[in-house]
Amino acid sequence: MRPVLRWRGRWVKMATAERALATQAMRAAAALGSDSGAFVGTALSEQLPARTRDDPFESRLGLSSIELRRVLEESVFPCGGRVSMERHRARGKLPVRERINRLIDSSSPFLELSQLAGYRLYDGIDLPAGGVITGIGRVSGRLAMIIANDATSKGGTYFPITIKKHLRAQQVAHACKLPCIYLVDSGGAYLPLQADVFPDRDHFGRIFFNQARMSAQGLAQISVVMGSCTAGGAYVPAMSDEAIIVRGTGSIFLGGPPLVKAATGEVVSSEELGGAEVHCSKSGVADHFAESDAHALALARRALARHCANRPDLDVDGANVDAPLFGPHELEQILPDNPREQYDVREVLARVLDGSMFHEFKKLFAPTLVTGFGRIFAQDVGIVANNGVLFGEAARKGAHFIQLCDRRDIPLLFLHDITGFMVGKKYEHAGIASDGAKMVNAVACSTVPKISLIVRGSFGAGNYAMCGRSFDPTFLFSWPSARISVMSGENAARVLTTVQRDAKVQRGETWSAEEEQKHEEQVRERFDREGCPYYASARLWDDGVILPSMTRNVLGT
Numbered sequence: 001m002r003p004v005l006r007w008r009g010r011w012v013k014m015a016t017a018e019r020a021l022a023t024q025a026m027r028a029a030a031a032l033g034s035d036s037g038a039f040v041g042t043a044l045s046e047q048l049p050a051r052t053r054d055d056p057f058e059s060r061l062g063l064s065s066i067e068l069r070r071v072l073e074e075s076v077f078p079c080g081g082r083v084s085m086e087r088h089r090a091r092g093k094l095p096v097r098e099r100i101n102r103l104i105d106s107s108s109p110f111l112e113l114s115q116l117a118g119y120r121l122y123d124g125i126d127l128p129a130g131g132v133i134t135g136i137g138r139v140s141g142r143l144a145m146i147i148a149n150d151a152t153s154k155g156g157t158y159f160p161i162t163i164k165k166h167l168r169a170q171q172v173a174h175a176c177k178l179p180c181i182y183l184v185d186s187g188g189a190y191l192p193l194q195a196d197v198f199p200d201r202d203h204f205g206r207i208f209f210n211q212a213r214m215s216a217q218g219l220a221q222i223s224v225v226m227g228s229c230t231a232g233g234a235y236v237p238a239m240s241d242e243a244i245i246v247r248g249t250g251s252i253f254l255g256g257p258p259l260v261k262a263a264t265g266e267v268v269s270s271e272e273l274g275g276a277e278v279h280c281s282k283s284g285v286a287d288h289f290a291e292s293d294a295h296a297l298a299l300a301r302r303a304l305a306r307h308c309a310n311r312p313d314l315d316v317d318g319a320n321v322d323a324p325l326f327g328p329h330e331l332e333q334i335l336p337d338n339p340r341e342q343y344d345v346r347e348v349l350a351r352v353l354d355g356s357m358f359h360e361f362k363k364l365f366a367p368t369l370v371t372g373f374g375r376i377f378a379q380d381v382g383i384v385a386n387n388g389v390l391f392g393e394a395a396r397k398g399a400h401f402i403q404l405c406d407r408r409d410i411p412l413l414f415l416h417d418i419t420g421f422m423v424g425k426k427y428e429h430a431g432i433a434s435d436g437a438k439m440v441n442a443v444a445c446s447t448v449p450k451i452s453l454i455v456r457g458s459f460g461a462g463n464y465a466m467c468g469r470s471f472d473p474t475f476l477f478s479w480p481s482a483r484i485s486v487m488s489g490e491n492a493a494r495v496l497t498t499v500q501r502d503a504k505v506q507r508g509e510t511w512s513a514e515e516e517q518k519h520e521e522q523v524r525e526r527f528d529r530e531g532c533p534y535y536a537s538a539r540l541w542d543d544g545v546i547l548p549s550m551t552r553n554v555l556g557t
Contacts, residue, residue: 061331061479061480080151093249117538136178144179157191158204160197167210222304246276252286324356368386369394377556455482458482468484
């Protein structure tokens with residue numbers, strides 16, 4: 001990411017154990033007088049109720065996290081299934097996630113994006129992770145975007161969601177100035193859906209457009225051909241800065257053996273047509289000859305090290321970063337089981353920020369929007385967090401803070417839990433639409449990196465003001481408790497039922513109480529289903545559903 005300015009000031013700890021120390025520090029600072037330049041903060045821990053660290057893991061959010069783990073283990077991690085995996089290994093090929101593990105630095109984390117892409121999206125077709133694994137990992141000491149086809153899932157072919165996920169990964173790489181490594185093992189476009197993958201602006205061809213643009217900007221593009229690389233997909237290695245191909249399994253050709261035979265009558269094998277020896281010794285399409293998957297991945301690590309030798313990452317010494325004073329698993333217990341019940345969003349911040357320290361901005365003004373400064377793994381960040389419904393003054397406060405962070409070049413973190421802006425005659429007359437527009441405008445015009453985390457609800461225009469997907473956040477993640485929709489299922493059921501009832505009255509028709517109740521239940525069920533985070537993530541409306549306990553690690557990657 002772009003470098004940011006360090007925000008300087010004194011930080012006030014939220015931890016209960018630090019209350020006395022914080023109070024002493026404040027009194028000492030106050031005693032210095034207003035001319036000393038000392039910063040006097042507020043001990044937010046005194047406002048947070050004490051929590052038992054061994055509370056039972058029985059909250060609704062806790063159960064949702066268990067369900068997320070089950071979905072990932074049953075529908076995502078098995079890839080194309082046992083039979084496909086055995087066939088894949090029999091060809092001497094490593095599974096896609098094992099390839100990634102060997103590519104990234106030993107013991108370093110891998111932030112996988114959009115794991116639920118394609119989940120229950122196509123009738124009768126299982127497409128785990130959308131057929132391609134994407135994410136950020138450290139390779140030869142350098143953060144890189146990794147895009148890896150899963151050949152055990154429909155031969156690694158590109159469905160519409162596969163293309164969308166591939167393009168999203170390239171978009172993130174471009175925004176964060178990351179080099180790209182492509183682990184290619186794909187049969188090309190999924191032909192039964194060719195009209196949905198080929199002709200439009202953001203279809204298959206956009207992949208190569210993005211490659212060319214990023215390469216021209218100095219973002220290394222490295223391809224490792226570990227299986228099929230067919231038709232238009234052949235341009236992935238051809239347009240890379242360096243291309244590696246595996247002997248015996250890797251192949252690159254615009255037209256495969258069946259097409260060659262149909263067009264010319266020539267009978268040729270895949271290896272003869274576009275194998276490693278052909279492209280390393282004759283065509284020059286590939287730059288490096290690899291004997292195996294493991295050898296190819298080692299070559300890719302060296303290639304990236306050469307490309308980025310003079311561009312080291314700004315690394316943070318984890319030993320010098322203060323961990324939160326509250327355990328990450330406590331995040332499972334913070335949200336009330338009743339979605340209408342409010343909680344203090346500072347409880348979340350206390351378990352995410354370095355040292356559980358937070359400097360609040362305009363604390364006494366418009367308390368339904370919490371704004372302030374914190375650090376995550378030593379990175380300064382400005383925080384915009386919902387703590388209730390958005391009123392006009394909260395929107396103005398948010399706009400002011402967002403513009404302040406933009407001027408100071410401080411990245412922004414948005415924590416969504418918003419039903420929308422306050423409604424009613426009083427608020428409309430006071431100009432809440434105009435106030436809301438100020439915050440929406442500030443979000444749209446800010447140029448710093450922005451990360452959105454949907455904690456619970458993100459409804460209506462509140463989603464826009466909090467940097468929803470349409471406002472192009474650098475990343476957008478969801479908790480299992482997230483709900484994303486124009487409005488809640490309950491409100492939608494009431495509104496649409498009222499509209500339907502009024503229409504029937506105008507037509508002189510009757511509507512029994514049973515029919516009305518059935519209609520209301522159907523609307524509620526549809527909105528609840530379509531607002532579910534799994535439904536959204538399957539369509540790439542976010543960058544992944546994450547476990548609450550992993551929030552700090554994901555945000556700090």
